[in-house]
Amino acid sequence: MLVYMELSMRAGTAPICPYGQAGCHVPTLADLFDRVIQQSSRMHGISSDLHSQFEQYFLPSKNLIGKRKCHTYGILTPDDKENAQRLGREQLTEVILRLLGAWGDPLSQFYQSMSRDQNQDFNHYSSNKAMEISDMVHELRDGVAKMAEKMKLSGVLDNTVSYVSPESFVPFSTVSYYKRGELNPMDHHDLLHCFRRDSNKVKNYLRILKCTTLPGLDC
Amino acid sequence: MKKPSEAVLLLLLLFFTPHAKGTRFSPPGKPALTRCRSPEKETFTCWWEPGPDGGLTTTYALYYRKENSEAVYECPDYHTAGENSCFFNKNDTSIWVNYNITVVATNTLGSTFSDPVDIDVVYIVKPNPPEKLTVTVMEDKGWPFLRVSWEPPHKADTRSGWITLIYELRVKLEGEDDWEMHLAGQQKTFNIFSLRSGGTYHVQVRCKPDHGFWSEWSSTSYIKVPDYFHREKSAWILIMVFTAFIFLILTWLLHMNSHSLKHCILPPVPGPKIRGFDEKLLKNGKSEDIFSALVVSGFPPTMSSNCEDLLVEYLEVYVPDEHELMLEEGKDLHDHCLKSEGSTSDNDSGRGSCDSHTLLMDKCGEAKEQGRQTEQEERPVETQRHQKEWNEDTLPYAHEDTVSPDMSSGRVKTWPSVFCPLPQYSSSPPNHTSSLEIAKQHCLSDSLFPPGSTSSYLTHPGHSTKETLGPSRWEFSLSNKQPRSLHPQMQTRQQLQARSDINLSNVGCEQAPVGLLPPTARPTEYVEVQRVNEEDMVLLKPVASGRGCGDGCPRLRQAEDYSKVKGVNSDHTLLLQREVMGEEAERCPCQDQETNGETDSCITSSTVTTTQKPPACNYTAAAVQDKMAPTVSGYVDTASIFTLPTY
Numbered sequence: 006m007l008v009y010m011e012l013s014m015r016a017g018t019a020p021i022c023p024y025g026q027a028g029c030h031v032p033t034l035a036d037l038f039d040r041v042i043q044q045s046s047r048m049h050g051i052s053s054d055l056h057s058q059f060e061q062y063f064l065p066s067k068n069l070i071g072k073r074k075c076h077t078y079g080i081l082t083p084d085d086k087e088n089a090q091r092l093g094r095e096q097l098t099e100v101i102l103r104l105l106g107a108w109g110d111p112l113s114q115f116y117q118s119m120s121r122d123q124n125q126d127f128n129h130y131s132s133n134k135a136m137e138i139s140d141m142v143h144e145l146r147d148g149v150a151k152m153a154e155k156m157k158l159s160g161v162l163d164n165t166v167s168y169v170s171p172e173s174f175v176p177f178s179t180v181s182y183y184k185r186g187e188l189n190p191m192d193h194h195d196l197l198h199c200f201r202r203d204s205n206k207v208k209n210y211l212r213i214l215k216c217t218t219l220p221g222l223d224c
Numbered sequence: 225m226k227k228p229s230e231a232v233l234l235l236l237l238l239f240f241t242p243h244a245k246g247t248r249f250s251p252p253g254k255p256a257l258t259r260c261r262s263p264e265k266e267t268f269t270c271w272w273e274p275g276p277d278g279g280l281t282t283t284y285a286l287y288y289r290k291e292n293s294e295a296v297y298e299c300p301d302y303h304t305a306g307e308n309s310c311f312f313n314k315n316d317t318s319i320w321v322n323y324n325i326t327v328v329a330t331n332t333l334g335s336t337f338s339d340p341v342d343i344d345v346v347y348i349v350k351p352n353p354p355e356k357l358t359v360t361v362m363e364d365k366g367w368p369f370l371r372v373s374w375e376p377p378h379k380a381d382t383r384s385g386w387i388t389l390i391y392e393l394r395v396k397l398e399g400e401d402d403w404e405m406h407l408a409g410q411q412k413t414f415n416i417f418s419l420r421s422g423g424t425y426h427v428q429v430r431c432k433p434d435h436g437f438w439s440e441w442s443s444t445s446y447i448k449v450p451d452y453f454h455r456e457k458s459a460w461i462l463i464m465v466f467t468a469f470i471f472l473i474l475t476w477l478l479h480m481n482s483h484s485l486k487h488c489i490l491p492p493v494p495g496p497k498i499r500g501f502d503e504k505l506l507k508n509g510k511s512e513d514i515f516s517a518l519v520v521s522g523f524p525p526t527m528s529s530n531c532e533d534l535l536v537e538y539l540e541v542y543v544p545d546e547h548e549l550m551l552e553e554g555k556d557l558h559d560h561c562l563k564s565e566g567s568t569s570d571n572d573s574g575r576g577s578c579d580s581h582t583l584l585m586d587k588c589g590e591a592k593e594q595g596r597q598t599e600q601e602e603r604p605v606e607t608q609r610h611q612k613e614w615n616e617d618t619l620p621y622a623h624e625d626t627v628s629p630d631m632s633s634g635r636v637k638t639w640p641s642v643f644c645p646l647p648q649y650s651s652s653p654p655n656h657t658s659s660l661e662i663a664k665q666h667c668l669s670d671s672l673f674p675p676g677s678t679s680s681y682l683t684h685p686g687h688s689t690k691e692t693l694g695p696s697r698w699e700f701s702l703s704n705k706q707p708r709s710l711h712p713q714m715q716t717r718q719q720l721q722a723r724s725d726i727n728l729s730n731v732g733c734e735q736a737p738v739g740l741l742p743p744t745a746r747p748t749e750y751v752e753v754q755r756v757n758e759e760d761m762v763l764l765k766p767v768a769s770g771r772g773c774g775d776g777c778p779r780l781r782q783a784e785d786y787s788k789v790k791g792v793n794s795d796h797t798l799l800l801q802r803e804v805m806g807e808e809a810e811r812c813p814c815q816d817q818e819t820n821g822e823t824d825s826c827i828t829s830s831t832v833t834t835t836q837k838p839p840a841c842n843y844t845a846a847a848v849q850d851k852m853a854p855t856v857s858g859y860v861d862t863a864s865i866f867t868l869p870t871y
Contacts, residue, residue, distance in 0.1 A: 046434065053435065074292060084318045086266060086386045202320050205346055205435070209386070216385030223410060224385050 034159060037152040038215040044148065045211055048141040049204035055134050056197040075199030077107045082206055089213050095163050098153050101210050104203050105146035112139040115196050138200070145207070161218050250278035251334030255308075255327045257341045261350045264379040265319060265387050265433070268312050268345050269305040272327040272338060280331035286310040291322035319345050350437035351389060352377035354412075354429045359447040362415075368449055370395070370416040374429045374442065389431040394441070398424040422451040 032040075080103050083089035089097065116135040156162035216224035253275020262268035274284060286299035299310035310325075323345070327338040354374040362371045376382050376389050388410065394403040395416055408414045408429075419425070425448075428441040478485070 049435070078292070082320070084320055085314070086319075086381065086384065087314075089386070090384060202344070202346075206320055208434075212385035212388060214385075216383065220383075224383055 034152070034155055034161075035219055035221075037148070037155060038211070038219060041145065041148050041152055042208065042211050042215060044141060044145050045204065045208040048138055048145060049201070049208050051134050051138050051141070052197060052201045052204050055131055055138070056194075056201045058131060059194045059197055075195075075202070076111065077104060077199065077203055080104060080107065082210075089210065090217070094156075094161065094214060094217060097210050097214050098149070098156070098162060101149055101207055101214070102146065102153070104207050105142055105149060108142050108200060108203060109139075109146065111196060112142055112200065115139070115193065118193065138204075149211070156218065249280050249331075249333055250276075252276065252278045252280075252282040252329035252331045252336050254336045255284060255329045255338040257325060257327055257338055260325070260341070260343050260348050261437070262317070262345050262348050263350065263352050263377070264381060265345060265349045266314050266381075267317050268343075268348060269309055270299075270312075270325055270341075270343075271305070271309045274308055274329060275336065277329070278331055278333060280333060282329050282331040284308065285328045285330065286325060287328065288323050288325040290318065290324075317345055321345070347435060348437070349387070349433045349435075351380045351387070351431050351433060351439045353439045353442040354391060354431050355442070357427065357429055357442050357445045359425070359427045359445045361447060361449055364417075367417070368419055370419065370425060370427070370447060370449075371413065372416065372427050372429065372445075373413040375412065376431060377439070380431075388434050390434065391429055391431045392438070393427060393429040396426050398426060398446075403428075419449045421449060424448045 080100065082100055082104070083092050083097075092100070112135065116132065116139045119132040119135045153162060157164055212224075255272045255274045257270055257272045260268055260270035270286065272284065272286070274282065286302075287296050288299070289296050297316075299312075300316055301311040301313065302309065304311040321344070323343045324340050325343065326340045329336045329338070355377055356375040357372070358374070359370055359372050361368050363369075372393055372395075374391070374393075380387050380389060382389055390410055391408040391412065391414075392405060393408055393414055394405050396403045397420060404416075406414060406416070416425075416427075424446060427445045427447065428443075430439045430441050432438045
């Protein structure tokens with residue numbers, strides 16, 4: 006629904022029909038790709054800003070990253086170009102969807118935690134951004150899903166891609182950790198760090214997906 | 225006992241000496257990782273800065289640990305990237321993985337660890353500069369622009385979408401210091417407009433991944449823009465020059481006509497000015513001078529230039545036919561006389577060319593050559609007649625003189641224009657003839673009378689002429705109307721206030737139309753201007769009226785009617801025409817008597833007078849005989865008036 010609204014906002018004068026209804030403009034796959042990539046890029050940018058703020062104000066030490074894992078570490082993601090290209094379109098799409106799905110709830114918690122905490126100076130600015138990225142994740146996931154559907158329809162994608170529940174890929178400890186409710190600032194920082202990376206992955210995977218599916222000027 | 229202390233000292237020295245030397249040797253200083261960079265997000269390189277080596281050979285080693293792994297690995301390649309560097313190839317590079325890198329400096333004395341650095345390769349991407357930068361000049365509707373194109377660095381794999389680069393280029397003119405930046409986004413071409421004609425441009429481009437570092441600027445590409453403004457600039461230059469030229473011309477015209485424009489726009493306000501009024505006189509304080517200055521000779525305005533408009537009535541003077549020649553002769557003289565008279569301006573100067581009677585006579589003789597056939601025939605007759613009459617008659621001439629302003633002391637002064645019509649009158653041949661006649665008559669009159677007496681014809685009432693001639697008076701009036709019939713061109717101007725009604729009767733004569741055919745036997749009569757009355761009427765009296773008139777004279781006065789002014793000839797001679805009223809016979813005796821009297825007086829004058837033809841009884845006879853003869857148009861010689869001395 007949100008992706009629909011987002012897509013309709015970008016459509017211009019004609020409304021967008023995700024389901025191809027009559028009287029509205031049906032976006033092409035290229036358009037969907039462009040929109041999704043833009044969204045992911047923007048999401049990544051916001052998360053980077055938040056992370057840099059946290060690092061500036063909060064944590065001088067950089068060694069904490071090594072000791073704490075991101076809750077999405079269970080999702081196998083290609084860590085270089087060859088691996089990503091070797092993965093194939095279907096799996097790549099699946100990875101994207103998993104990543105996006107895995108971050109929906111944690112970001113909501115993060116936002117709620119941010120808004121609850123009144124001590125910090127930059128709370129207002131950060132909480133708005135947290136809310137933003139929280140919404141973005143959901144929209145992006147829906148958008149990618151629709152794009153995957155379209156790709157399946159156009160024969161680009163095999164039908165092996167399935168919409169998988171995100172929780173199945175999250176380690177229990179991390180999930181429980183995040184579901185504790187109360188997140189200290191340390192958790193905020195780790196969360197942002199992890200999200201920044203994952204958003205970058207999403208963005209990169211989407212670009213690879215696009216260039217392998219629709220090689221054109223942008224690639 | 226001394227030996228152990230000395231040994232200890234030596235040992236101490238030995239111990240310290242190497243230590244003393246060892247202060248030069250120390251474990252290596254702490255190295256520091258300066259930077260790590262990945263050009264294509266597939267490999268990366270780290271560089272460190274070695275610390276003080278401590279004097280000993282120091283080796284450096286780089287160790288790294290990957291995220292969530294305890295395994296420590298050493299740098300696989302120390303050489304590819306140069307000195308103090310570590311190069312991670314593709315196999316060793318993992319993206320989205322945190323690297324913990326440490327550099328260790330080791331020498332014989334120890335090793336020193338640097339501070340660890342955490343890096344994620346994604347965030348340390350600094351691509352190579354774009355390659356194959358090309359700049360070309362292209363044209364868009366006559367205006368050139370630069371088309372810049374480039375290619376991404378060959379190592380960066382943008383084709384698969386692995387890395388996304390955005391570009392930026394900068395342009396500057398040769399010789400300038402400021403670059404013009406243009407963000408090109410993900411496109412690999414760019415157009416630059418607003419070029420300077422004939423300029424050389426430097427173009428550079430660089431790139432950056434969406435989250436990373438800017439690359440170095442590419443090598444400069446030079447491009448020279450051709451001169452394309454000539455065609456249009458020259459047209460503009462021509463237009464500007466032309467406009468400037470027109471502007472200059474307009475300015476010059478305005479300057480030339482500034483005066484007239486000033487008069488047009490801002491007409492000068494006339495100030496009050498009284499003619500003849502001199503402020504300096506006021507300052508002098510002499511009222512006489514002031515008022516005398518106010519008295520303008522030209523007021524009432526009777527300018528000589530307007531004299532032709534003045535109608536001067538000519539007293540008709542009957543001239544017998546034999547006198548015609550004399551008249552003819554006299555005309556020329558009169559012309560001369562008038563001309564000369566016009567020059568003189570003294571009051572009672574009976575001088576001038578006509579003053580010299582001998583001269584007049586000579587001129588009259590010469591005037592014969594002017595040639596009028598009728599006159600030529602009559603000339604000798606006239607001369608004879610004149611002589612005869614001169615001898616016989618007393619020249620009761622009705623000397624008609626036009627009013628001469630110069631003659632009178634004061635009154636007639638205002639009537640200078642009376643003479644003016646005469647020149648006009650002489651403009652036409654008939655007028656000329658009559659004017660000559662008049663002139664001749666006048667000359668005759670001059671000859672007949674002494675200069676003094678003749679002068680008194682006009683202005684001096686009761687002068688010598690009066691004494692000599694008798695009290696006969698004619699009203700001499702100048703009217704506007706009468707001359708018209710005879711001399712249509714003679715128009716008296718309104719300025720002429722004098723009105724003279726010449727009531728002259730032409731004894732036995734009919735009115736000559738133009739006075740060209742005077743009665744042959746008519747004697748010349750001259751009317752003396754007695755005075756000017758209050759009504760500006762010139763009162764004329766016949767010159768010979770007093771002589772032996774007896775009873776006939778009063779009647780003569782009434783009978784003869786010099787009421788018509790023929791006109792004024794060019795010589796300022798008032799041409800009067802006498803109308804025949806009848807009673808000619810009665811006048812004749814008077815005339816005879818007058819002429820006799822006149823003859824006596826005239827003889828005393830110069831010989832010139834002999835030529836003049838007195839209006840003797842021959843006139844009467846001629847008048848009777850020739851009723852058809854037109855009235856001799858007597859003329860009043862204005863010139864003579866000037867010359868006649870006052871009495």
